[in-house]
Amino acid sequence: MRRRNPELETTVLLAGCRTPFQRAGTGFRDLMSYQLATAAIGGVLRRAELGPEIVDRVILGATVHNPRTTNVAREAALTAGIPATVPAMTVTAAGASATAAIATGADLIATGQADVVIAGATDCVSDPPIGYSRTMRKKLLAGRRLKSVGQKLRFLASLRPWDFLPDMPDVREFTTGQTMGEYTEELARQLAIGRQEQDAYAMASHQRAAEARDAGLLAEEITPVDVDGIQITEDNGIRDDTSLEQLASLRPSFDRAAGTLTAGNSSFLTDGAAVVLLASQRWAQGRGLATFAELRGQLLTAHDPGSELLLGPAFAIPRLLAACDVAFDEIDVFEIHEAFAAQILAVVRHLAIGQVGHLSLGAADRLGTIPSHKLNAWGGSLAIGNPFAPNGARLVTTAAHRLQKSTGHYAVVATCAGGGLGQAMLWERC
Numbered sequence: 001m002r003r004r005n006p007e008l009e010t011t012v013l014l015a016g017c018r019t020p021f022q023r024a025g026t027g028f029r030d031l032m033s034y035q036l037a038t039a040a041i042g043g044v045l046r047r048a049e050l051g052p053e054i055v056d057r058v059i060l061g062a063t064v065h066n067p068r069t070t071n072v073a074r075e076a077a078l079t080a081g082i083p084a085t086v087p088a089m090t091v092t093a094a095g096a097s098a099t100a101a102i103a104t105g106a107d108l109i110a111t112g113q114a115d116v117v118i119a120g121a122t123d124c125v126s127d128p129p130i131g132y133s134r135t136m137r138k139k140l141l142a143g144r145r146l147k148s149v150g151q152k153l154r155f156l157a158s159l160r161p162w163d164f165l166p167d168m169p170d171v172r173e174f175t176t177g178q179t180m181g182e183y184t185e186e187l188a189r190q191l192a193i194g195r196q197e198q199d200a201y202a203m204a205s206h207q208r209a210a211e212a213r214d215a216g217l218l219a220e221e222i223t224p225v226d227v228d229g230i231q232i233t234e235d236n237g238i239r240d241d242t243s244l245e246q247l248a249s250l251r252p253s254f255d256r257a258a259g260t261l262t263a264g265n266s267s268f269l270t271d272g273a274a275v276v277l278l279a280s281q282r283w284a285q286g287r288g289l290a291t292f293a294e295l296r297g298q299l300l301t302a303h304d305p306g307s308e309l310l311l312g313p314a315f316a317i318p319r320l321l322a323a324c325d326v327a328f329d330e331i332d333v334f335e336i337h338e339a340f341a342a343q344i345l346a347v348v349r350h351l352a353i354g355q356v357g358h359l360s361l362g363a364a365d366r367l368g369t370i371p372s373h374k375l376n377a378w379g380g381s382l383a384i385g386n387p388f389a390p391n392g393a394r395l396v397t398t399a400a401h402r403l404q405k406s407t408g409h410y411a412v413v414a415t416c417a418g419g420g421l422g423q424a425m426l427w428e429r430c
């Protein structure tokens with residue numbers, strides 16, 4: 001990562017905004033991901049009370065790609081009224097896509113290539129790219145070249161009923177063939193993270209999210225989305241009345257015989273979009289604009305997708321703090337993605353003792369135990385939802401708001417991601 005250089009422009013956060021997060025197949029089931037991003041872009045500009053003409057670049061992440069909108073950032077930007085002369089691009093880094101987009105935007109600002117950047121991500125899991133098998137695709141491509149009636153009839157005769165079976169997207173890791181749930185089940189087994197501990201953490205996540213929602217804290221992040229004349233204004237995954245008894249009654253999801261991961265202590269498929277509005281400190285100060293936080297540092301790490309798939313934050317956070325010369329005890333706010341209760345508990349354990357199962361990275365990675373009131377205090381992905389790519393932008397927005405509400409000084413945002421990636425960011429309250 002790059003240490004802060006006085007010759008580089010400082011990146012500040014002007015605003016953050018997201019759509020409500022909806023369980024896949026519910027409120028946003030008839031929308032496309034560019035429409036969710038359009039709503040988030042419009043919302044963040046309204047929050048900052050700025051017009052689209054001030055934007056220099058739009059960078060969005062995505063993991064669920066609709067073939068009709070391959071550069072979803074461009075389609076969303078144009079639909080949101082961003083001038084056609086403003087470049088927009090889409091990046092992908094699995095669950096770290098939003099933070100990768102934010103980091104890319106910050107680099108453009110730091111090097112003077114942009115003054116204002118909208119960065120974040122969008123995913124509509126309800127609209128997955130379902131296709132045909134490779135055999136059928138080859139037949140269809142060959143069929144496009146046919147001209148005579150006889151050729152076309154022979155082509156139709158060559159088709160078989162199984163050619164029409166859908167080719168569903170695969171959630172397995174391409175290199176290992178393992179799902180995240182299967183990996184986390186094994187991780188929980190290695191670390192002896194039991195079912196009761198996982199359920200207790202999941203229940204706490206829901207309780208904290210419900211309290212934050214009822215206090216109006218989450219509403220400050222959310223812009224409504226109009227769906228066929230109906231305004232969707234809230235997340236629909238938060239379970240107010242969940243209990244340990246209810247969670248304990250759920251059957252294991254991945255290892256049916258002896259597993260501990262269930263639908264209750266795992267994050268759920270979610271549709272949503274989240275973005276932040278970044279600017280150079282010089283540009284913001286020159287216009288007298290209020291700023292939430294300053295980006296002190298960020299880094300993206302990569303690890304073994306077989307044994308370290310979702311442990312990215314445990315590796316990235318110590319390296320980030322060391323590079324920024326900030327002590328662990330100085331961090332007032334931690335926002336860490338919750339893919340599974342077992343995964344976040346494993347990350348917390350590593351930061352406390354410097355070891356996860358057979359993985360030991362030495363004293364430099366042993367930071368301490370994160371106090372519970374500092375970690376995901378307004379609920380996490382287990383309750384609010386896990387739309388893959390947008391998570392990082394939601395975490396940054398929440399971290400900045402928590403800093404302002406608590407008058408804290410530093411916030412750490414960290415995400416794990418498919419492929420064994422991890423990203424961490426350090427934000428300082430303005």
